[in-house]
Amino acid sequence: MLGLRGRRALVSGASRGVGRATALMLARAGADVGVGYATREAEANEVVGLARDLGVRAFAQAADVSTPWGAEMLFERCLVELGGVDVFVANAGIWVPDDVPLAGMADAQWERTITANLTSVFQTVRLAARFVTDGGRIVIVSSTAGQRGEAFHADYAASKGALISFTKSVAVELAERDVTVNCVAPGWIDTEMIERPLAERRGPIEAGIPLGRVASADDVAGPIVFLCSTLARHVTGEVLNVNGGSVLCG
Known part of the structure; x- marks a missing residue:
């Protein structure tokens, strides 16, 4: 039903978290998968083994x-x-867990976040625009922070906000080839990246989410796979919120 049998998918940042969940869900839907990673070779190879088992x-x-x-x-x-x-899913990125006010933010932190979250998407989606087949799919992982900001994480919010306008721009450029380009905007996700803040203040975080829970990686992977499927063939340039309604709250 998803129309992914035999499709060739490439996912960046796929050794853990949302990228891992997405790669495996694409494999369960019948797609062949490429697992991009930075340094976690063992975890990436594990994802490959699980996909091949499917x-x-x-x-x-x-x-x-x-x-x-x-x-x-x-x-x-x-x-x-x-x-x-x-299919290409641009998922690679970072989030610095320490609260850092803008007045005290170092150039190095700003540059590292922008490079990891925005420049990486530019570099990969530029290639996807060349190599993804006509009728293909590109999905970019942004964040709720890119829509409403995130105090003390201005670097992260700025990088993720830029991805939203980037998505809309590329969607128009590639529409004539029937390539859809969409964005998912997750809120809090129970992954290693936010392990520390969840351990310290899970209760207040969940209290700010109307559905009352932090998302799992699979909760985000599902909407990504939907956007990669034939079911979403007339959806492009959109931002799909996956945050339990938290973007609706102040």
Whole structure:
């Protein structure tokens, strides 16, 4: 029903968290998957093994996708291993858990976040715009913070807000090829990246979510896979909120 059997998918940042869940859900839906990762080789290889157990082709490739050569390495490996790219999910990114007021934010933190969250998407989606087949899918992972801001995390909010306008721009550019480009905007997700704040203040965090719970990685992967499917063939340039309603609250 999803129309993903035999589709060739590439996911960045797929060794853990939302990327891992997305790669495995795509595999369960019948897609072959490329697992992009930065340094976690063992975890990436585990994802590959689980995907292959589902009867699809899979590979893992280490690459710094914030650089042109790293992004090219990832896409070239996908072209060699799978013969093409039909679906690309831009998921790689970081979030600094420490609260840092803008007045005290170091240049290094700003530059690191923008490079990891925004430049990496530019480098990879630029290649996806060239290599994703006509009728293909591109999904970019933004954040609720990109819509309403996040005090003491201005670097993160700025990078994720930029991804939303980037999504809309590329969606118009690629529409003539029937390539859809969409964005998901998760809120809090129970992953390793936010392990510390969840341990310290899970109660107040959940109190600010109308559905009363923090999302799992699968809760976010499901909407991503939907946007990659034929069911979403007339959806492009959209931001799909996956935050339990938290974006509705002040």
